Amino acid sequence: MKPLILLLMALLPIAGWTQKVALKTNPYAQVDARALQWPDSVTGSVEKLGVYVNSHFGTPMERVRAVFVWIAGNIRYDVDNMFAINFYEDPAEKIAKPLRTRKGICENYAALFTAICGRAGIRSVVIEGFTRQRGFVDFIPHAWCAAFLDGSWWLFDPTWGSGYIDNNRFVRKIDEDYFKAAPGEFIKSHMPFDYLWQFLYYPVTNQEFYEGKTTENKAKPYFNYPDSIRVYEDLSPVGQEMAEAVRVEKNGVRNSLIFDRLRNLRVDIENARRQAETDRQNRVIDTYNSAQRDYNESIKQFNIFINYRNDQFKPAKPDPEIQQMIDSADHELRAAKAKIGTIVLTDGDDRVRQPLQALNQSIEDFDTHLKEQQDWLSKYFSKSKMGRKSMFYKYTWFGVPLN
Numbered sequence: 001m002k003p004l005i006l007l008l009m010a011l012l013p014i015a016g017w018t019q020k021v022a023l024k025t026n027p028y029a030q031v032d033a034r035a036l037q038w039p040d041s042v043t044g045s046v047e048k049l050g051v052y053v054n055s056h057f058g059t060p061m062e063r064v065r066a067v068f069v070w071i072a073g074n075i076r077y078d079v080d081n082m083f084a085i086n087f088y089e090d091p092a093e094k095i096a097k098p099l100r101t102r103k104g105i106c107e108n109y110a111a112l113f114t115a116i117c118g119r120a121g122i123r124s125v126v127i128e129g130f131t132r133q134r135g136f137v138d139f140i141p142h143a144w145c146a147a148f149l150d151g152s153w154w155l156f157d158p159t160w161g162s163g164y165i166d167n168n169r170f171v172r173k174i175d176e177d178y179f180k181a182a183p184g185e186f187i188k189s190h191m192p193f194d195y196l197w198q199f200l201y202y203p204v205t206n207q208e209f210y211e212g213k214t215t216e217n218k219a220k221p222y223f224n225y226p227d228s229i230r231v232y233e234d235l236s237p238v239g240q241e242m243a244e245a246v247r248v249e250k251n252g253v254r255n256s257l258i259f260d261r262l263r264n265l266r267v268d269i270e271n272a273r274r275q276a277e278t279d280r281q282n283r284v285i286d287t288y289n290s291a292q293r294d295y296n297e298s299i300k301q302f303n304i305f306i307n308y309r310n311d312q313f314k315p316a317k318p319d320p321e322i323q324q325m326i327d328s329a330d331h332e333l334r335a336a337k338a339k340i341g342t343i344v345l346t347d348g349d350d351r352v353r354q355p356l357q358a359l360n361q362s363i364e365d366f367d368t369h370l371k372e373q374q375d376w377l378s379k380y381f382s383k384s385k386m387g388r389k390s391m392f393y394k395y396t397w398f399g400v401p402l403n
Contacts, residue, residue: 028065031057035066036073043074046095046112050119060149061180063120064156068179071113072162077170078103106159110143113158123148127155129192130257137191137210141257144178144190146197153199155186187214193261194244195251196232199225206254238272241265281348288352288359291339295363298332302370305329309373312392319381326377330370336363 026032034056042048049070057063075098082105094111098104104112110126117124124147131142144157161178163171183199187209195203202220204213232240245265253259305325313322340360345353380391 031062031065032069035069038070044099046115046119049116053120060122064117064122064147064149067113067116068156068158071109071158072174074102075109076103077163078105079165079168079170106143109159110145113145117147127192127197129190132189155181155183184216193258194247196225196228196247206252206258210254238269241268277348284343284349285352287339287343288356291336292359294332294336295359298329298336301329301332326374333363333367333370
């Protein structure tokens with residue numbers, strides 16, 4: 001379980017300082033009208049919503065707009081629970097809750113937007129960070145989204161874009177500033193913990209964000225974020241967290257939110273390292289146990305052969321069937337040796353070190369006996385019927401056969 005220690009998610013913008021006068025005609029008017037008429041039968045799950053969006057809206061941009069507007073028109077900001085943050089909540093529940101209750105906070109808005117976009121074939125990510133409001137950097141975290149459209153990344157804040165709070169009451173009103181915003185503009189108010197998600201070739205540092213210095217500065221080192229995102233997406237989950245931790249620290253630990261984020265990443269990485277070591281040790285033990293089973297089965301098959309040989313190969317069997325008896329023992333022994341060969345011990349494998357050495361020695365000793373029987377059987381097959389019979393006896397100087 002991730003020991004997240006973040007504080008509170010950023011609230012909706014307050015009335016008076018975020019409202020802007022819409023002077024342009026809405027180019028998405030027709031899309032918006034259709035987006036607000038979805039039947040209730042498709043709004044109970046992300047899967048159904050994705051199918052509906054794909055079948056009723058043609059271009060990727062229309063699909064993203066439809067998702068944005070539907071969320072804005074149907075999910076209310078949960079003012080009563082704006083401080084009731086459950087950091088251990090199942091990611092699936094973050095999406096299911098707003099669909100079920102038609103209410104949510106920024107994490108719910110962002111998770112739902114990204115989930116529906118994903119089902120509609122739109123590449124989207126949830127971004128976490130902090131914001132600048134009314135000229136001051138807020139002390140609580142926030143979540144928003146990005147979507148890849150027409151070869152570029154665009155930013156969306158479905159929470160702030162859905163309305164605002166006035167006298168502790170949610171007022172629904174779409175704010176176009178938070179739909180398909182360019183990275184260079186969005187960075188003025190939204191600072192990701194990880195500068196990878198600024199989508200800027202010259203990322204803004206946390207200190208510069210505090211100082212309001214968000215204008216592109218080409219005197220900085222160039223950051224090829226498209227290539228970095230591709231590399232990031234190819235990493236394992238723990239590899240992604242390790243890369244993120246490096247970037248978060250590099251960009252400056254300017255406030256407690258960043259400090260908590262970095263600490264949580266390091267805890268996650270250490271937990272993953274410990275889990276990986278535990279998994280490795282378990283694999284060593286499992287491999288040892290499997291090799292032991294193969295060895296035991298080899299002994300079993302060998303003893304079947306020896307008992308049959310002691311009975312002078314009676315009742316009679318075809319030569320291939322007799323050969324198969326010794327081959328079965330050899331096959332199991334080879335499997336045991338192969339598995340032993342894959343085990344690489346470290347300081348954490350003391351429990352299995354001595355048993356492994358003992359098993360390895362037993363396999364080597366038994367291999368010698370097995371080869372002796374294989375050689376004997378090869379010689380047996382090369383002889384005539386009388387010669388084969390003679391191989392079951394040893395003779396004294398007087399010619400008296402002894403078993």
